[in-house]
Amino acid sequence: xxxxxxxxxxxxxxxxxxxxxxxxxxxxxxxxxxxxxxxxxxxxxxxxxxxxxxxxxxxxxxxxxxxxxxxxxxxxxxxxxxxxxxxxxxxxxxxxxxxxxxxxxx
Amino acid sequence: xxxxxxxxxxxxxxxxxxxxxxxxxxxxxxxxxxxxxxxxxxxxxxxxxxxxxxxxxxxxxxxxxxxxxxxxxxxxxxxxxxxxxxxxxxxxxxxxxxxxxxxxxxxxxxxxxxxx
Numbered sequence: 483x484x485x486x487x488x489x490x491x492x493x494x495x496x497x498x499x500x501x502x503x504x505x506x507x508x509x510x511x512x513x514x515x516x517x518x519x520x521x522x523x524x525x526x527x528x529x530x531x532x533x534x535x536x537x538x539x540x541x542x543x544x545x546x547x548x549x550x551x552x553x554x555x556x557x558x559x560x561x562x563x564x565x566x567x568x569x570x571x572x573x574x575x576x577x578x579x580x581x582x583x584x585x586x587x588x
Numbered sequence: 589x590x591x592x593x594x595x596x597x598x599x600x601x602x603x604x605x606x607x608x609x610x611x612x613x614x615x616x617x618x619x620x621x622x623x624x625x626x627x628x629x630x631x632x633x634x635x636x637x638x639x640x641x642x643x644x645x646x647x648x649x650x651x652x653x654x655x656x657x658x659x660x661x662x663x664x665x666x667x668x669x670x671x672x673x674x675x676x677x678x679x680x681x682x683x684x685x686x687x688x689x690x691x692x693x694x695x696x697x698x699x700x701x702x703x704x
Contacts, residue, residue: 483650515690515691517691524683524694524695524696524697525633525683525691525694526694527690527691527692530689530690531689531690534689536690536692566631568633570633570691572690575647575649576635576648576649576650576651577635578635579632579633579634579635581632582631582633
């Protein structure tokens with residue numbers, strides 16, 4: 483089973499600040515997927531195939547990486563971006579998720 | 589509008605069985621793979637498994653394979669999760685998801701609590 487290690491676990495950012503979340507896989511994966519979940523709501527697809535934005539996702543979000551190291555970036559934090567973000571690998575069963583990064587607004 | 593609506597959750601005793609349903613609408617259900625994902629009270633996300641669009645193939649997390657069964661009825665646009673011999677660690681919110689280039693639509697989730 484591929485273990486995904488996300489960091490940080492929690493963080494707070496000020497409006498306008500750049501945010502970076504990392505996801506490291508215990509074995510190489512082809513792509514990384516990211517989901518956003520707000521409190522009390524279901525997860526939403528956010529980034530797929532490492533760097534492609536899901537429908538409706540603002541272009542201040544981006545993703546990059548390869549092999550075992552991936553990152554998720556917000557170029558300029560906005561209030562509405564406060565949420566928990568999960569990485570997810572779809573390369574090898576059982577498909578697995580990271581433990582999540584809770585992003586708060588300062 | 590794509591909608592996925594889960595039902596069938598609730599309080600269940602350890603060792604019991606439970607069947608969750610997910611009714612899909614707004615798309616041609618029989619064209620898509622579907623999957624189940626659960627989220628524990630501590631917010632850990634776990635992929636349970638998926639099923640091919642025609643129901644001919646299923647894939648499971650090894651830790652759940654012997655107790656959970658995924659099935660579908662395309663005529664009713666409904667996905668199922670049969671859970672047997674449930675344990676306290678099965679307490680979670682269960683989501684059905686549509687599988688496309690990503691898990692592109694999620695239901696609202698249904699809570700299952702396993703407790704005596």
